[in-house]
Amino acid sequence: MSSPEFNLIEKFFTHATAERDDVTLGIGDDAAIVDVPSGHSLAIAVDTLISSVHFPKETAPEAIGYKALAVNLSDMAAMGAKPAWATLALTLPDNDSLWLKKFSQGFSELAHQFGLQLIGGDTTRGSVLSITVQIFGLIKNNQGYLRSAAQPGDLIYVTGTLGDAGLALKHWQAELKPTTSDTQFLRQRLDYPKPRVTEALALQGLVHAAIDISDGLLADLSHILDQSQVGATLHTDKLPLSPPFKSSISKTDDLTVPLTAGDDYELILTIPQIHQNRAQHIMNSFECGLTCIGNIEKQSGLRCINSNNQTINLKQHGFDHFET
C-alpha cells in the first residue's frame, strides 16, 4: 500500500480528515489497523468514479473530491450505518499538486462533517483520472437496512427531491452551461449530492428496507422489490420535484428524468404504516423532508399510477426493464 515516488495520499491526506480513537494505525504502513466496537457489525462499500463517465471532465477538483466520498457515504446511509473510516485509491494522469490540494479539500470537508477518518490509500499513474473510495460504517445491534427487508403494507418514502441531478447531467451532455439560478441549483445537486446519513440514522428502528438512488427511482426500487420478493404501486403525482426542476423542464408532466435518472443520491425507504407518524415527525427537523410515494404490496411487479389514476404503461414509455 505504498508508492514512495508518488505517495500523494500521505502528503495530502494525513491529518486532513477526522482523527478517531478506534484507528490504531492510519496512513503509512502496509495496511491500516482499526477496531470495531463490540455489539457492532461493519458495513463495507466501494464505488469508483471515472472522469467523463461519472462526472464532466471540467468538474472542479473540490467537487470531485466531495462527490467521490459523498456517493460512498450515501451507501452507508442506505444501510443505516454510521460512517467511520475510508480508503482512497487514486489513478492520476499527472502529478498536479494544485489539483490534488483542491481535491483533498473537497474530500476532507465532507469527511470532517461525518467524523470519518481516511486510513489509507494507493496512488497510481494512469491516463484516465479514476477514484475508488472504500467506506466503512458501524451498524449497531444488527439494525442495518437491507434491500431484502421490505414487507407488504410498508409505505415507500423518498428523501429530498428527484430528477435534479439527472436534469443537470442532461444539460451538461447538451453542452448547456448553468447560467440561471435554477440551472445552477441543478448543477449543484449533481456536483455536491448530500448523503442522507444523519437522516437515515435518525430513522433507526423504523425502517425496513432502504437503497440510495444512484441508478434511478424505478431501477433502485426494483432492486428492493426483487430482493424482498414483493411488488409496489407508485403514485407519480406524489414524486417530490424541486421548483428549479419544475421550471426547467419543458413539459412539467414529463417524469422520465425523476423516474429513471440516477445521481440524486436520495434514499428510498420502506417503513411500516405503524411508524408513519413517527417517521414524518422525525424528518420534520431535516431540510430535505420525506415524501410518501407509494406502497409495498404482495403482488409482484411495479405499477405506476398517474394523477388521473391511470396506470402508466412503463414499456410504452421506454421503461422496458421495469415492466411487470
Added chain:
Amino acid sequence: MSSPEFNLIEKFFTHATAERDDVTLGIGDDAAIVDVPSGHSLAIAVDTLISSVHFPKETAPEAIGYKALAVNLSDMAAMGAKPAWATLALTLPDNDSLWLKKFSQGFSELAHQFGLQLIGGDTTRGSVLSITVQIFGLIKNNQGYLRSAAQPGDLIYVTGTLGDAGLALKHWQAELKPTTSDTQFLRQRLDYPKPRVTEALALQGLVHAAIDISDGLLADLSHILDQSQVGATLHTDKLPLSPPFKSSISKTDDLTVPLTAGDDYELILTIPQIHQNRAQHIMNSFECGLTCIGNIEKQSGLRCINSNNQTINLKQHGFDHFET
C-alpha cells in the same frame, strides 16, 4: 454499490470464493456486512493494478486476477494479519465474458487457498483496464507487524529469493519472450507472486517489524528504518538469488535488480536475535526459506557491505535515494 446494467461482480463472483460464517451480507446490497471476532483488530489495505503499468498488457487474465489479489494478500502477510474478506473495483474497456471468467478463476483460486470471501465490488466501463482490490485481515491480540517496530539488535530476514520478478520485467520491457525454462521461471515469479501469508502467521510472536517488497529491497527496508528511527547494515553476498536468476544475468555480481526491483512480494522481517533459531526452525517447513541478510542498528542510515567486506557507495551505483 450496484450497477444493474453491468453488474459483473455479482455474475462472476457470487459463490466463487470462500463462504465464511462471519459474513452477514455479501455481494448484492449497498454494502456488505461482516463481523469482526472479539479480541481481534482489523487490518485494511488497498492496491490498484493498471494494465501496461503494473503488468504487461498481454498478461493472461487468470494471472491478472491472481496477481490483483496476491499483492493485497502480501500486504496482509506484511502485517501478520489473517486474510478474511476482499472487495473488487473493476474498470473494464469492454464486456468480454471470456476474459472475465478467466480473471475470476485466477482470483477465486487464490481466494479459496486462503479462505477469503469476496464480499462486494463495483464494475465501471473505462478505456483502461484497472483493478482495485481492498483486503481485510484479522489481527489477534495486537500482534500486528508494524514498520515502526524494528529495534537495534534485530536481524534482518527476507523470505524466498530476490530479483526474479524484476528481471522478468526487464525482459518484458526489452520485448524478450520467456523461451527457456529459466526465463519461464522468472516470468512465473512476476505473474504469480506467492503471498507469504502462511509463513508470516507461522512466525507470530517472533517478528518485530515487517514489510513486503513491492518497491525493491532498499526502498522497502528504508521505510522500516525511517519509521522505526533506526539504521541497518546489509551484506549483499547474503542476498538470496535463485539459480535461474543467477544464470540469466550477464554479470552475477550485478546486484542492482535484487536491491532495487519490486514485484517479488517477498517479506522483509526484523526478528530479535533471541528468536533466531526458533524462526529458522519454523521456516524449515516452508519451501521459500528464510535468509538473514543484515542487522538493525542504532546508527541511522543504510550501509551495504559487499563480499570483500567493502562498503558499497550506493550513490555511485545510482541509489541516490538510499544514501546515508
